[in-house]
Amino acid sequence: MAEKFNMMISAEKTESMVISKEPIRCKLAVHDKPIRQTLHCKYLGVEISSHMNVYQEVRAQANKASRISGCLRDMIWRNEHMTAESKVRIYKTVVRPILTYAAETRAETATTKSLLRSTEMRILRTIEGVTLRDQIRSSVIRDELKVQDVVRFVRSRRRNWRDHVDRMGTDRLAKWAKNERPNTRRPPGRPPKRWHVSWTSTSQEAG
Structure with missing residues (x-):
């Protein structure tokens, strides 16, 4: 019994x-x-x-990543005895996971993408040893450090998550949430961006 x-x-x-x-x-x-x-x-x-409020969620994660980066500034980022490759590996291992945690399950907006990019570039400029006054383009710094744009990195993770959900059984809640559509009327005003638009819209590839 x-x-x-x-x-x-x-x-x-x-x-x-x-x-x-x-x-x-x-x-x-x-x-x-x-x-x-x-x-x-x-x-x-x-x-x-x-x-x-997606912006508030992204802002909280960006603040955490910035605090961790601040702790590593004098010890790692400005260490003249470490190579740039080693610093980038530490950034990808320690800081970027905090900045992009759970990003594959949310719909990015232009504001959140700008916040992610500005937070990442602030760190990469410190690693490269340059400032905004040097007037070096962000794309040049990324190419020299061989770091993928954080928005494109998140987009690839979002597509991997989509493929993972597609392989789930029909009894899984994540599969149901992805495939089902609300049957009620939308409220007035501009609707929030849907999750799948973050990786299906062709305009997202350039932004």
């Missing part, structure tokens, strides 16, 4: 969040104790907001 287990929910430690374009009040209670509603939370290192 299988044993039955009862799951206890702590009202003090539990929070609720409603994902919606407009603020919605969610009244939940456990044993007559109200559950506190929050507008943003951090899950596996990713900032999640109730109104799905």
Whole structure:
């Protein structure tokens, strides 16, 4: 005979969040104790907001990457005894994963792409030992350091994730979320960019 287990929910430690374009009040209670509603939370290192502010999520990751890069500035980036190749390998291993964490599952906008590029180029210029006053194009610095543009790097990861989801079974939630389409009417205003547009639009290849 299988044993039955009862799951206890702590009202003090539990929070609720409603994902919606407009603020919605969610009244939940456990044993007559109200559950506190929050507008943003951090899950596996990713900032999640109730109104799905992608820019805020990318900004938080860019700030983390910048802090890590700042810790490595004097020890690694400006170390005259290390080769540029070694510095780039450390950047790709330590900093870029923080900057692009979970990027394959979100839809990039022009603002988020600009933020990713500016954060990466700030680090690459420090590795190269140049500043904006030197007036060297970003593409030249990337070619000299042999670093792929971070937006194109994210796009390749997004396509790999698409292929991975396509190989999943039909009972997987990720497969269902990718293939299904909402059957309700869209609210007024410009709709948010869809995830698949980030790698299917031809204009994305140049941006």
